[in-house]
Amino acid sequence: MEAIRYSALSGGKRIRPFLVTYSSTLFGVSRSYAMRVAAAVEMVHCYSLIHDDLPAMDDDDLRRGVPTCHVKFDEATAILAGDALLARSFEVLADPATHSDPRVRSDLVVELARAAGGDGMVGGQMLDLLAAESSLQMAEITRMQRMKTGALIAFSCESAALLGKASDSARHALRAYAHDLGLAFQIADDLLDVEGDPDVVGKRTQKDENAGKATFISLLGTDRARSQSQMLAHQAVQHLDMFPDTADPLRALAEYVVNRNN
Amino acid sequence: MEAIRYSALSGGKRIRPFLVTYSSTLFGVSRSYAMRVAAAVEMVHCYSLIHDDLPAMDDDDLRRGVPTCHVKFDEATAILAGDALLARSFEVLADPATHSDPRVRSDLVVELARAAGGDGMVGGQMLDLLAAESSLQMAEITRMQRMKTGALIAFSCESAALLGKASDSARHALRAYAHDLGLAFQIADDLLDVEGDPDVVGKRTQKDENAGKATFISLLGTDRARSQSQMLAHQAVQHLDMFPDTADPLRALAEYVVNRNN
Known part of the structure; x- marks a missing residue:
C-alpha cells in the first residue's frame, strides 16, 4: 500500500484525469462518476509508469523528480504495486458507484x-522495447505511440462519452481530438527528452538518443517535429468545433501539451 | 502474443477452470458463459505465475516442466505478458458474450x-515475500495463503453462483467449500515442495526450506500437515451436502488435490 500510494500520489500532470473530468462536463455527467473514472485512468497510467521504469524495461531511476518505485522500495514491490493498481482500476470502474447503469460500467471495463x-x-x-533494435519509420513510430500513450488518452475522452451516453458524432469528435492530442503530446515529450532540463522535466533526459532509438525527433529533426506538434494541437482543437464553451478547458489543454516544459 | 500463449497454454492442472465449469453446472449456467469465466480465471492465474516466477520475486526457472516465461523470452516480455493477461481477463468478463445481464458482468469484474x-x-x-524475513505463525500463514491462492479459488466457485444467480445459501456453501479446498490444496503444495520429485512436480522443489520460510510443514511437520490437508478436504466435501450428484466432480476434486503428485 505504501508503494502504491507513493507512485500514484506523487503528483504528475494528471492530464488523463483532466481529460475525463472536462470531457464529462460536455455531457452533464455527474462529477462523482467522472472522478471515479478519472481515478481509474490515473491508476492505469501510474501502473504503466511503475512497470515501464523497471530495470528490465526502461531502467529509469527518476520520475516526477523523485526516485522511481523500484528504487524507493524494491523490484518485487514495484511489480506488485503496478499489478495492484491495474486490478484496482477495474474494481473502481465496475463498482455501482461509478454509474447507475451496469451496461455503462461493463462497457467502461x-x-x-x-x-x-x-x-x-x-x-x-x-x-x-523492440524499437531499440530496429529502425522504425514514421508510420511505425506513430502506430507504436498511438498504442503506448494514445490508447489511454483516447479512453480518457471516450469514457466521458460512455458515462454521458453521448451521440456517436460527439464520441467520434472526442476520439479524433484525443488522437491528435495524444500524438502532439508525444512529440512534445520527445522534444523534452532532447532539449529539456532534467531538473524541470523531473526525469532523466537524452534517453532516446543514448538508446539509439528512432523517434519523431530523429526522423523529423527538432524544427519540423515542433511544427508538427503545433499543427496536431491545432487540428485537435478543430475537432471540438461542435462543442460550446464548456469545451474550452480541452482547447486550452491542447495549447498546454505542446508548450509545457515538464 | 507468443509469450502470452506460451505461458497461458502450457498445460497445468487447470483446477480453477474446473471449479468454474463444474460449479456452474450446479446452477444450470450456459456452458459458453462458464467457459469465458473459466478462461478469464486461468488468465489471471497464469499472469500471477509469470510475475511470481520473475527473478525479483521467487526467481524460478522451471514451471510445468518447461522454462519459465522470463527464461524462455526475457524479463521485460514476461512482465508485459503478465500485464496483458491481467487486462485481458477483465475484457473477457465484461464482454456481453459472458452474460446477458450487464449487472452480472460488472459484479464478476x-x-x-x-x-x-x-x-x-x-x-x-x-x-x-516478506515471510522469508520473519517467522510467521499458523494464523499468519493461513491468512497469507488465503489471500495468495485462496482468493482466486474462491472466485472460481463464487463466479458460478453469480452467473447462475444462485441463492445466498448456495453461494455461502460454495465459498466455504472453496475456502477449505484452497487450504488443503496449499498444504498439499507445501508437502510436494518437501517430498515431491521435481521431474514429476514440474518445478523446482525444496524451495521453502532453502529460503528459510515458515510453512505449514515447518510449523506442523509432514505427518500432521498431511492429516490436516485430508481433514480440510473432507470438510470441503461436507459443505457440498446441499447439492445433488451434479456436485460429484467438485467432491472428487477435493480428493484429488490432497492426493496429487504434481
Missing part, C-alpha cells in the same frame, strides 16, 4: 482493458 | 479485481 492490453499500452511498450 | 488485487493475490504474494 471493456474499453479500458483494450486500452491497457496487448493491442494498447502493453503492445505499444513491447514495440517500443 | 468487481469480485475478480478484489481477488487479484492488494487484498487478494497481490497482497498475499507481498506477505509471502
Whole structure:
C-alpha cells in the first residue's frame, strides 16, 4: 500500500484525469462518476509508469523528480504495486458507484482493458522495447505511440462519452481530438527528452538518443517535429468545433501539451 | 502474443477452470458463459505465475516442466505478458458474450479485481515475500495463503453462483467449500515442495526450506500437515451436502488435490 500510494500520489500532470473530468462536463455527467473514472485512468497510467521504469524495461531511476518505485522500495514491490493498481482500476470502474447503469460500467471495463492490453499500452511498450533494435519509420513510430500513450488518452475522452451516453458524432469528435492530442503530446515529450532540463522535466533526459532509438525527433529533426506538434494541437482543437464553451478547458489543454516544459 | 500463449497454454492442472465449469453446472449456467469465466480465471492465474516466477520475486526457472516465461523470452516480455493477461481477463468478463445481464458482468469484474488485487493475490504474494524475513505463525500463514491462492479459488466457485444467480445459501456453501479446498490444496503444495520429485512436480522443489520460510510443514511437520490437508478436504466435501450428484466432480476434486503428485 505504501508503494502504491507513493507512485500514484506523487503528483504528475494528471492530464488523463483532466481529460475525463472536462470531457464529462460536455455531457452533464455527474462529477462523482467522472472522478471515479478519472481515478481509474490515473491508476492505469501510474501502473504503466511503475512497470515501464523497471530495470528490465526502461531502467529509469527518476520520475516526477523523485526516485522511481523500484528504487524507493524494491523490484518485487514495484511489480506488485503496478499489478495492484491495474486490478484496482477495474474494481473502481465496475463498482455501482461509478454509474447507475451496469451496461455503462461493463462497457467502461471493456474499453479500458483494450486500452491497457496487448493491442494498447502493453503492445505499444513491447514495440517500443523492440524499437531499440530496429529502425522504425514514421508510420511505425506513430502506430507504436498511438498504442503506448494514445490508447489511454483516447479512453480518457471516450469514457466521458460512455458515462454521458453521448451521440456517436460527439464520441467520434472526442476520439479524433484525443488522437491528435495524444500524438502532439508525444512529440512534445520527445522534444523534452532532447532539449529539456532534467531538473524541470523531473526525469532523466537524452534517453532516446543514448538508446539509439528512432523517434519523431530523429526522423523529423527538432524544427519540423515542433511544427508538427503545433499543427496536431491545432487540428485537435478543430475537432471540438461542435462543442460550446464548456469545451474550452480541452482547447486550452491542447495549447498546454505542446508548450509545457515538464 | 507468443509469450502470452506460451505461458497461458502450457498445460497445468487447470483446477480453477474446473471449479468454474463444474460449479456452474450446479446452477444450470450456459456452458459458453462458464467457459469465458473459466478462461478469464486461468488468465489471471497464469499472469500471477509469470510475475511470481520473475527473478525479483521467487526467481524460478522451471514451471510445468518447461522454462519459465522470463527464461524462455526475457524479463521485460514476461512482465508485459503478465500485464496483458491481467487486462485481458477483465475484457473477457465484461464482454456481453459472458452474460446477458450487464449487472452480472460488472459484479464478476468487481469480485475478480478484489481477488487479484492488494487484498487478494497481490497482497498475499507481498506477505509471502516478506515471510522469508520473519517467522510467521499458523494464523499468519493461513491468512497469507488465503489471500495468495485462496482468493482466486474462491472466485472460481463464487463466479458460478453469480452467473447462475444462485441463492445466498448456495453461494455461502460454495465459498466455504472453496475456502477449505484452497487450504488443503496449499498444504498439499507445501508437502510436494518437501517430498515431491521435481521431474514429476514440474518445478523446482525444496524451495521453502532453502529460503528459510515458515510453512505449514515447518510449523506442523509432514505427518500432521498431511492429516490436516485430508481433514480440510473432507470438510470441503461436507459443505457440498446441499447439492445433488451434479456436485460429484467438485467432491472428487477435493480428493484429488490432497492426493496429487504434481
